[in-house]
Amino acid sequence: MLDDIDRRLLRQLQADPNLTAAELGERAGVSALKATRRLGRLQEQGILKGQHAVIDWAALGFAVGVSLRITLEKTAPRAFDDFIEAARGIAEVTEIQTFLGRVDVRLSVIARDMAHYQQIYRDQILALPHMADIEALMTVATLHNDESLPL
Numbered sequence: 001m002l003d004d005i006d007r008r009l010l011r012q013l014q015a016d017p018n019l020t021a022a023e024l025g026e027r028a029g030v031s032a033l034k035a036t037r038r039l040g041r042l043q044e045q046g047i048l049k050g051q052h053a054v055i056d057w058a059a060l061g062f063a064v065g066v067s068l069r070i071t072l073e074k075t076a077p078r079a080f081d082d083f084i085e086a087a088r089g090i091a092e093v094t095e096i097q098t099f100l101g102r103v104d105v106r107l108s109v110i111a112r113d114m115a116h117y118q119q120i121y122r123d124q125i126l127a128l129p130h131m132a133d134i135e136a137l138m139t140v141a142t143l144h145n146d147e148s149l150p151l
Contacts, residue, residue: 063117064138066108
């Protein structure tokens, strides 16, 4: 699926997503045109989904991060769909993950401070439909956050 050139380009792109095609090509040992074509092919194949900004939420005043592990009441036929649709409507929810097992859903929630988190929790989280159980885990520190692949 991926050859050595693709891997070199992706490694360089992971290391510095702001590189131009010419810089990527130079670092990967190919021409800028070849780098551009390869990146285009990787996008067409759905391997490279694009670039995005990584925002430091704390720098914007969001000092509290909480991971909520939620078990849903599964007697309603649309429990998952209803819950996820409602959770998407909460601006402070930055990530929604679903699981197989005892925990059905995990929400990542950011807040300015504990008072703000309590307001979000009471007014919005507890109003989400079909919840049977909820457990909150407060982020103390993020020690490792690397989404790059070993290419």
